[in-house]
Amino acid sequence: MKATLTIDLPAIVANWRDLAARGAPGAVAGVVKADGYGLGAAEVGRALRDAGCRHFFVALPAEGMALRAALGAGPMIGVLGGFAPGADGDAALTPVLNSLGDVTAHAAAARVAGVARRAILHVDTGMARLGLDAGELARVTQDHGLLAGLDLLYVMTHLACADEPGNLMNAAQATRFAAACAGLPAMRRSLANSSGLFLGPGFASDLARPGCALYGINPTPDHPNPMRGVLRLDAPVLQVRDIPAGTPVGYGATWSAPRPTRIATVAVGYADGYLRSLSGRAVADFRGRSVPLVARVSMDLTTFDVTDLPEIAAGDRLTLIGGDGCSADEVAARAGTIGYEVLTSLGARYAREYRRG
Numbered sequence: 001m002k003a004t005l006t007i008d009l010p011a012i013v014a015n016w017r018d019l020a021a022r023g024a025p026g027a028v029a030g031v032v033k034a035d036g037y038g039l040g041a042a043e044v045g046r047a048l049r050d051a052g053c054r055h056f057f058v059a060l061p062a063e064g065m066a067l068r069a070a071l072g073a074g075p076m077i078g079v080l081g082g083f084a085p086g087a088d089g090d091a092a093l094t095p096v097l098n099s100l101g102d103v104t105a106h107a108a109a110a111r112v113a114g115v116a117r118r119a120i121l122h123v124d125t126g127m128a129r130l131g132l133d134a135g136e137l138a139r140v141t142q143d144h145g146l147l148a149g150l151d152l153l154y155v156m157t158h159l160a161c162a163d164e165p166g167n168l169m170n171a172a173q174a175t176r177f178a179a180a181c182a183g184l185p186a187m188r189r190s191l192a193n194s195s196g197l198f199l200g201p202g203f204a205s206d207l208a209r210p211g212c213a214l215y216g217i218n219p220t221p222d223h224p225n226p227m228r229g230v231l232r233l234d235a236p237v238l239q240v241r242d243i244p245a246g247t248p249v250g251y252g253a254t255w256s257a258p259r260p261t262r263i264a265t266v267a268v269g270y271a272d273g274y275l276r277s278l279s280g281r282a283v284a285d286f287r288g289r290s291v292p293l294v295a296r297v298s299m300d301l302t303t304f305d306v307t308d309l310p311e312i313a314a315g316d317r318l319t320l321i322g323g324d325g326c327s328a329d330e331v332a333a334r335a336g337t338i339g340y341e342v343l344t345s346l347g348a349r350y351a352r353e354y355r356r357g
């Protein structure tokens with residue numbers, strides 16, 4: 001008996017349409033890095049393509065090549081991590097140029113080939129990870145000839161604090177981005193991630209790049225989630241057993257039954273991405289009622305106290321993610337992390353079912 005991950009593709013498409021309405025009149029991409037945040041980049045990509053999405057982003061060239069094979073020719077696939085000229089294996093991927101070195105390498109390759117090279121120019125406005133820094137930007141601003149041979153589809157930047165609407169970083173980054181763009185040749189701009197789409201008109205651009213909100217993660221953590229839930233993890237109960245008060249459960253004997261207790265053991269553990277930090281902290285949903293996780297999460301097994309729901313029997317399924325009280329964001333909060341990490345940690349052992357309509 002396997003645990004099942006059910007992924008609701010129409011809900012992802014509906015989320016993309018909602019975000020596309022917020023991004024209008026600009027375009028809205030689909031960010032499908034890390035295998036579509038763990039949910040399946042090929043399936044998600046095809047569903048979004050069929051709904052009209054024309055721009056995708058991945059992190060790595062290998063992700064881009066796999067996505068190209070899934071999508072066929074047509075949509076732009078931007079590679080956020082960039083790549084050396086020629087390293088995209090003819091998949092017609094669009095590199096994000098993250099440094100002056102990236103710019104000069106691709107411009108030189110374009111001049112040798114005699115064909116303009118499509119690329120996206122990334123300027124750093126406040127993350128200090130990737131993107132042209134202030135000095136590099138100044139050089140390009142003074143000498144647009146450095147960009148000769150490049151067909152720059154967009155100039156982009158990335159917001160550090162978009163999920164905190166009150167954070168002054170947001171306006172500071174928007175201002176720095178506008179100044180950077182003013183010094184560059186005219187080209188389209190790409191600014192907002194999921195949360196950035198909720199920051200207001202100052203964060204509109206020609207191409208938004210939402211990821212997490214497509215997958216149902218709340219892009220507005222201070223407010224109710226405006227997105228549709230996308231994911232459900234249902235785990236089979238392998239055994240139910242009654243234990244007397246005082247009986248310890250699980251590794252380390254960290255929890256003992258405070259009363260005569262019924263324990264349901266389900267076939268999901270930290271090897272499946274059901275994080276060990278959930279030990280003693282999570283709940284599962286059984287037909288709208290909550291059962292508490294007790295004791296430690298093991299590699300392949302997790303135990304729940306089902307004393308108050310005596311109808312639960314071996315073979316029943318508990319919803320561990322995507323039910324009442326256990327959305328991906330709620331599970332993340334109980335694990336001390338963010339929904340992104342819950343999704344991208346989902347393991348390889350699940351039966352995956354894609355809902356298509």
Ligand SMILES: *Cc1c(COP(=O)(O)O)cnc(C)c1O
Pocket residue numbers: 031033080158192193194195209210211212213
């Ligand atoms: C991951 C990523 C995104 C998507 O961010 P979300 O917060 O998931 O919407 C957008 N842009 C860049 C550069 C990214 O790395």
